Amino acid sequence: MNESNNSAQQRQKRSQKKFNIVDFLLIVVILLITAGLVYLFLPSSLVKNITADKTAQIRYVVEIKGVDEQYIDNVVISELVQDSVSKSDLGHVEAVENNPYSELKYNMQEENDNGIGILSVVDGKYDLRITVTATAHYEEGEGYTINGTRIAVGEKMHLKFPNYACEAFCIGLQEQ
Structure with a gap:
């Protein structure tokens, strides 16, 4: 019974993921790509209004x-x-x-x-x-x-x- 308890605990530990630096960097990269795409596809009239002459x-x-x-x-x-x-x-x-x-x-x-x-x-x-x-x-x-x-x-x-x-x-x- 002890072995089945240990294997259940190991499975539970594996299913709980820790937040680490790689996850943080991945989120930052996704946010930067999203911001770049929004800027590229934003209608030019909005860009001109933001930086009006x-x-x-x-x-x-x-x-x-x-x-x-x-x-x-x-x-x-x-x-x-x-x-x-x-x-x-x-x-x-x-x-x-x-x-x-x-x-x-x-x-x-x-x-x-x-x-x-x-x-x-x-x-x-x-x-x-x-x-x-x-x-x-x-x-x-x-x-x-x-x-x-x-x-x-x-x-x-x-x-x-x-x-x-x-x-x-x-x-x-x-x-x-």
Whole structure:
């Protein structure tokens, strides 16, 4: 009778399964696969609503360095600004500011001397700071774009105005 009791206990132990790390990992893998499938087959309209694009009025400032004096009046308030590469509209000029252009030059005393930096104004040249307003789209991870052109501080831009074309850098950006 003792043997039958032992075999009954062994069968009962085998039928009671313990929860272990392998079971936990299996559940996690199944949950991850399920979440991935739900995301893949979720209607795109729901995904777009979750990560909706935002449209906003922005004001950005571009700087053009070393413009010849004869061209500083070629950029006028309310003119259309275009990307000179893609020909897309980038907004309208709101303000134009010009400052004397200056260069950092080094005064070398001796051959091995690092020199002293001197900031000197260059006659006949100006730095233009142009403020532009536009309607832009904002996307998470990409930033602001206007008609496919990215607008960001530090971004090099190829601009075209009705009477002037140039290469400029965005030095300021704010949402209105």
